[in-house]
Amino acid sequence: xxxxxxxxxxxxxxxxxxxxxxxxxxxxxxxxxxxxxxxxxxxxxxxxxxxxxxxxxxxxxxxxxxxxxxxxxxxxxxxxxxxxxxxxxxxxxxxxxxxxxxxxxxxxxxxxxxxxxxxxxxxxxxxxxxxxxxxxxxxxxxxxxxxxxxxxxxxxxxxxxxxxxxxxxxxxxxxxxxxxxxxxxxxxxxxxxxxxxxxxxxxxxxxxxxxxxxxxxxxxxxxxxxxxxxxxxxxxxx
Amino acid sequence: xxxxxxxxxxxxxxxxxxxxxxxxxxxxxxxxxxxxxxxxxxxxxxxxxxxxxxxxxxxxxxxxxxxxxxxxxxxxxxxxxxxxxxxxxxxxxxxxxxxxxxxxxxxxxxxxxxxxxxxxxxxxxxxxxxxxxxxxxxxxxxxxxxxxxxxxxxxxxxxxxxxxxxxxxxxxxxxxxxxxxxxxxxxxxxxxxxxxxxxxxxxxxxxxxxxxxxxxxxxxxxxxxxxxxxxxxxxxxx
Amino acid sequence: xxxxxxxxxxxxxxxxxxxxxxxxxxxxxxxxxxxxxxxxxxxxxxxxxxxxxxxxxxxxxxxxxxxxxxxxxxxxxxxxxxxxxxxxxxxxxxxxxxxxxxxxxxxxxxxxxxxxxxxxxxxxxxxxxxxxxxxxxxxxxxxxxxxxxxxxxxxxxxxxxxxxxxxxxxxxxxxxxxxxxxxxxxxxxxxxxxxxxxxxxxxxxxxxxxxxxxxxxxxxxxxxxxxxxxxxxxxxxx
Amino acid sequence: xxxxxxxxxxxxxxxxxxxxxxxxxxxxxxxxxxxxxxxxxxxxxxxxxxxxxxxxxxxxxxxxxxxxxxxxxxxxxxxxxxxxxxxxxxxxxxxxxxxxxxxxxxxxxxxxxxxxxxxxxxxxxxxxxxxxxxxxxxxxxxxxxxxxxxxxxxxxxxxxxxxxxxxxxxxxxxxxxxxxxxxxxxxxxxxxxxxxxxxxxxxxxxxxxxxxxxxxxxxxxxxxxxxxxxxxxxxxxx
Numbered sequence: 001x002x003x004x005x006x007x008x009x010x011x012x013x014x015x016x017x018x019x020x021x022x023x024x025x026x027x028x029x030x031x032x033x034x035x036x037x038x039x040x041x042x043x044x045x046x047x048x049x050x051x052x053x054x055x056x057x058x059x060x061x062x063x064x065x066x067x068x069x070x071x072x073x074x075x076x077x078x079x080x081x082x083x084x085x086x087x088x089x090x091x092x093x094x095x096x097x098x099x100x101x102x103x104x105x106x107x108x109x110x111x112x113x114x115x116x117x118x119x120x121x122x123x124x125x126x127x128x129x130x131x132x133x134x135x136x137x138x139x140x141x142x143x144x145x146x147x148x149x150x151x152x153x154x155x156x157x158x159x160x161x162x163x164x165x166x167x168x169x170x171x172x173x174x175x176x177x178x179x180x181x182x183x184x185x186x187x188x189x190x191x192x193x194x195x196x197x198x199x200x201x202x203x204x205x206x207x208x209x210x211x212x213x214x215x216x217x218x219x220x221x222x223x224x225x226x227x228x229x230x231x232x233x234x235x236x237x238x
Numbered sequence: 239x240x241x242x243x244x245x246x247x248x249x250x251x252x253x254x255x256x257x258x259x260x261x262x263x264x265x266x267x268x269x270x271x272x273x274x275x276x277x278x279x280x281x282x283x284x285x286x287x288x289x290x291x292x293x294x295x296x297x298x299x300x301x302x303x304x305x306x307x308x309x310x311x312x313x314x315x316x317x318x319x320x321x322x323x324x325x326x327x328x329x330x331x332x333x334x335x336x337x338x339x340x341x342x343x344x345x346x347x348x349x350x351x352x353x354x355x356x357x358x359x360x361x362x363x364x365x366x367x368x369x370x371x372x373x374x375x376x377x378x379x380x381x382x383x384x385x386x387x388x389x390x391x392x393x394x395x396x397x398x399x400x401x402x403x404x405x406x407x408x409x410x411x412x413x414x415x416x417x418x419x420x421x422x423x424x425x426x427x428x429x430x431x432x433x434x435x436x437x438x439x440x441x442x443x444x445x446x447x448x449x450x451x452x453x454x455x456x457x458x459x460x461x462x463x464x465x466x467x468x469x470x471x472x473x474x475x476x
Numbered sequence: 477x478x479x480x481x482x483x484x485x486x487x488x489x490x491x492x493x494x495x496x497x498x499x500x501x502x503x504x505x506x507x508x509x510x511x512x513x514x515x516x517x518x519x520x521x522x523x524x525x526x527x528x529x530x531x532x533x534x535x536x537x538x539x540x541x542x543x544x545x546x547x548x549x550x551x552x553x554x555x556x557x558x559x560x561x562x563x564x565x566x567x568x569x570x571x572x573x574x575x576x577x578x579x580x581x582x583x584x585x586x587x588x589x590x591x592x593x594x595x596x597x598x599x600x601x602x603x604x605x606x607x608x609x610x611x612x613x614x615x616x617x618x619x620x621x622x623x624x625x626x627x628x629x630x631x632x633x634x635x636x637x638x639x640x641x642x643x644x645x646x647x648x649x650x651x652x653x654x655x656x657x658x659x660x661x662x663x664x665x666x667x668x669x670x671x672x673x674x675x676x677x678x679x680x681x682x683x684x685x686x687x688x689x690x691x692x693x694x695x696x697x698x699x700x701x702x703x704x705x706x707x708x709x710x711x712x713x714x
Numbered sequence: 715x716x717x718x719x720x721x722x723x724x725x726x727x728x729x730x731x732x733x734x735x736x737x738x739x740x741x742x743x744x745x746x747x748x749x750x751x752x753x754x755x756x757x758x759x760x761x762x763x764x765x766x767x768x769x770x771x772x773x774x775x776x777x778x779x780x781x782x783x784x785x786x787x788x789x790x791x792x793x794x795x796x797x798x799x800x801x802x803x804x805x806x807x808x809x810x811x812x813x814x815x816x817x818x819x820x821x822x823x824x825x826x827x828x829x830x831x832x833x834x835x836x837x838x839x840x841x842x843x844x845x846x847x848x849x850x851x852x853x854x855x856x857x858x859x860x861x862x863x864x865x866x867x868x869x870x871x872x873x874x875x876x877x878x879x880x881x882x883x884x885x886x887x888x889x890x891x892x893x894x895x896x897x898x899x900x901x902x903x904x905x906x907x908x909x910x911x912x913x914x915x916x917x918x919x920x921x922x923x924x925x926x927x928x929x930x931x932x933x934x935x936x937x938x939x940x941x942x943x944x945x946x947x948x949x950x951x952x
Contacts, residue, residue: 026670027663029595048708077699077707099595101670105677108592109685116346117410119267119337136691143695172593172688187265194264194339200681201343205438209347212410215374219381223315231315232286354822355886357743357813425741432740432815439819443914447823450886453850457857461791469791470762502908503901505833524946553937553945575833577908581915584830585923612929619933648831648926676919 002038009056012043012094015182019098020051022190030098031076034182035086040064044082046073077144084148085178089162092178094185102196103175103189106130110171113195115211116202121220123191125164127211129154133171151176164221167192240276247294250281250332253420257336258289260428268336269314272420273324278302282320284311315382322386323416327400330416332423340434341413341427344368348409351433353449354440359458361429363402365449367392371409389414402459405430478514485532488519488570491658492535495574496527498666506574507552510658511562516540520558522549553620560624561654565638568654570661578672579651579665582606586647589671591687592678597696599667601640603687605630609647627652640697643668716752723770726757726808729896730773733812734765736904744812745790748896749800754778758796760787791858798862799892803876806892808899816910817889817903820844824885827909829925830916835934837905839878841925843868847885865890878935881906 015032019025033044061070066083113128131154138146167177179185224231253270257263271282299308304321351366369392376384405415417423491508495501509520537546542559589604607630614622643653655661700707729746733739747758775784780797827842845868852860881891893899938945
């Protein structure tokens with residue numbers, strides 16, 4: 001069933017203003033979008049507009065190729081990355097990009113975020129990958145679109161499902177997360193930032209730490225996700 | 239004298255909402271319970287419910303085996319851990335579990351939190367133990383109950399009294415604390431998180447630091463606890 | 477066209493009180509000024525006055541040599557540094573000095589802040605330099621003026637444009653940033669502090685990290701600055 | 715001229731509640747006192763009372779030996795440390811003790827806080843000393859009084875003036891600061907915590923960092939203190 005466009009605007013607006021409320025963005029350094037493939041529409045934050053000036057009405061509406069169809073403002077300059085992810089991943093319905101401090105730490109360090117404990121496993125079924133830096137050719141041709149391609153390539157190369165691992169850090173850049181709706185995509189950004197912080201502390205306290213056992217990952221992830229989930233209340237979405 | 243169940247609901251509710259107020263939990267990542275053995279009742283937070291939607295009325299009431307006797311909501315998925323601790327330790331009346339960042343750092347690092355100073359000794363009479371990870375068999379049989387067993391085993395193996403050391407970190411997971419009532423159990427979670435932070439800084443500033451002398455631990459702990467305590471006001475509970 | 481002096485007072489006042497709001501200063505440890513070369517005036521914070529007592533009216537007005545022409549209060553003791561920068565750099569119109577924690581960390585460590593990622597490149601076109609400590613002679617002759625000279629010398633020695641790299645850390649002291657107006661100079665202080673923090677984390681996570689590729693710097697800086705900028709909205713200043 | 719006792723109560727009360735406002739204490743983990751030698755009185759926080767329940771009226775008044783002369787509550791258990799400092803140092807009029815996180819990090823690490831930059835030199839004319847741990851004999855005889863003795867011994871041994879270096883960290887314990895009045899003593903606690911944090915970052919960024927040149931210390935300290943001070947406004951106390 002196609003979504004209601006006005007409700008999409010509202011959800012995307014609320015998810016965008018949740019970013020500074022969660023301490024994930026300074027100034028205009030983040031953006032959230034949602035797609036409705038049946039309607040053929042993407043709703044995304046406008047570019048470079050202060051968060052306090054955002055409203056459901058000034059969200060930008062584009063088609064599935066990122067051409068603006070409603071709104072006078074330019075869409076987020078990262079729109080082409082969002083479009084690429086939506087085209088590649090039919091089960092992803094919302095995307096978030098931020099420069100949150102701890103996740104950027106791992107992105108700039110060029111490292112995957114290892115699996116060290118249950119906080120991680122509750123939401124990410126495996127290490128959070130660090131995608132390679134773009135090449136000079138990619139940067140200078142279609143930078144934002146190629147950022148999406150590099151993310152997709154990383155998931156394909158490793159054979160991982162973006163629904164099970166709903167986020168990545170792009171080397172020398174920062175984190176992207178996604179989900180089934182804007183609120184869940186933001187939730188994953190909060191988890192990613194917190195796990196990035198926990199893992200920095202963990203390696204500081206024990207520089208020779210090893211990843212946690214995989215059966216703990218299985219247990220915690222499947223306690224919250226899938227047909228046998230038992231966390232939360234009956235009728236909750238998992 | 240048995241407790242009043244309505245007052246238990248109120249105390250457990252207040253202790254649960256104190257967790258985000260103290261910066262110890264994000265989203266729904268924590269839970270507090272209280273037991274009354276005379277009444278045969280445990281009161282605990284419902285599972286996966288936002289903190290702002292909690293009330294004394296929607297706390298879940300169970301018997302001493304964790305069977306729900308009042309309330310329409312599922313209890314916290316960690317209930318079986320709380321039950322195990324209450325069965326093993328008659329002097330423990332309230333339990334808290336969180337994923338607080340600094341304590342998780344030590345849990346993921348797989349290290350005891352050493353005794354480095356008086357802040358620690360005021361509340362924990364010895365290092366805060368790190369319990370081993372659960373085995374695959376434990377995880378796959380009765381995960382939450384076995385988490386309790388591993389905690390109890392650690393205290394027995396070391397011969398320490400859970401009243402004198404009111405907390406632990408479970409490897410690859412996170413902290414549990416307890417106390418004579420929900421407020422004190424939360425207090426111990428705050429102390430554990432702060433000591434975990436202080437000790438991370440301490441080892442960063444001096445990687446070759448040694449534990450503090452044990453006579454300082456004796457003095458500070460016994461200044462606040464036991465028959466010769468002289469901290470605070472006459473009539474204060476210690 | 478010369479500026480309106482009352483509007484300068486207002487802008488300088490607002491920029492000064494933005495410093496504690498952004499967590500960049502404690503007590504009175506920061507100052508912002510603006511210059512109008514056509515009017516022959518500099519407006520700067522008074523020295524050692526609590527932020528809550530500041531108002532547009534008690535900002536101090538000086539001539540281009542830093543002689544007070546309006547106001548009963550002493551100007552910031554760092555005025556001579558601001559004057560030196562304004563004399564050397566005609567494209568700089570506002571200056572900020574703080575003791576913000578992360579930037580001071582790099583200043584005290586005596587290191588440039590390396591280019592590790594896109595957050596940095598969006599605002600600073602190259603590493604943020606660390607200027608040398610002043611000599612005993614410089615400190616004991618005209619300390620604040622010589623602080624300005626050392627900053628200018630560093631930019632000249634390296635052949636970098638202060639508009640493209642709008643900030644520096646002075647060894648054993650702290651950060652200075654600048655911009656085309658007080659709000660932008662404060663913005664650059666916020667970015668500098670955040671990048672300093674990100675880079676501390678980055679080196680902690682990967683002690684052998686290398687600077688990011690220069691073509692990423694080119695892309696991100698020029699996406700926001702210069703004739704081909706496409707970030708933000710049409711008509712935005714870049 | 716002797717002070718007014720009611721004004722002392724008010725100042726001590728305000729200084730005590732400033733500690734949690736500055737993020738320096740959790741729960742009841744701090745205390746401030748003021749002495750008036752002409753009146754023969756010390757005013758100090760009561761022991762173990764929540765900060766929100768403090769008032770000028772429930773501050774405890776003692777004589778110069780620490781015997782309670784007004785008030786029904788027990789004085790802070792650290793009173794004997796304050797008394798010892800007042801007896802030894804006639805130019806110290808107020809004392810603060812906290813367990814602030816960063817300063818405790820250095821205390822637990824057993825290290826002086828080095829002089830790395832101007833933020834430090836503006837308030838502390840030399841490294842902040844770390845006093846030795848107390849011996850078992852000292853701890854078990856008159857613990858709080860001996861804590862004072864160890865602090866005094868450290869200043870005497872090094873030949874430093876407590877007015878020029880208004881603070882210390884006691885090994886395995888935490889910081890004490892002092893000043894000419896309660897507000898200044900609290901100010902010094904804030905500076906100590908901030909410098910402790912800056913210096914932790916500094917050594918992390920450059921593990922081989924050396925102390926800053928002493929002529930920078932002279933300049934910054936004397937810019938704010940003594941007959942030739944020129945920071946702030948005419949008539950300000952320095």
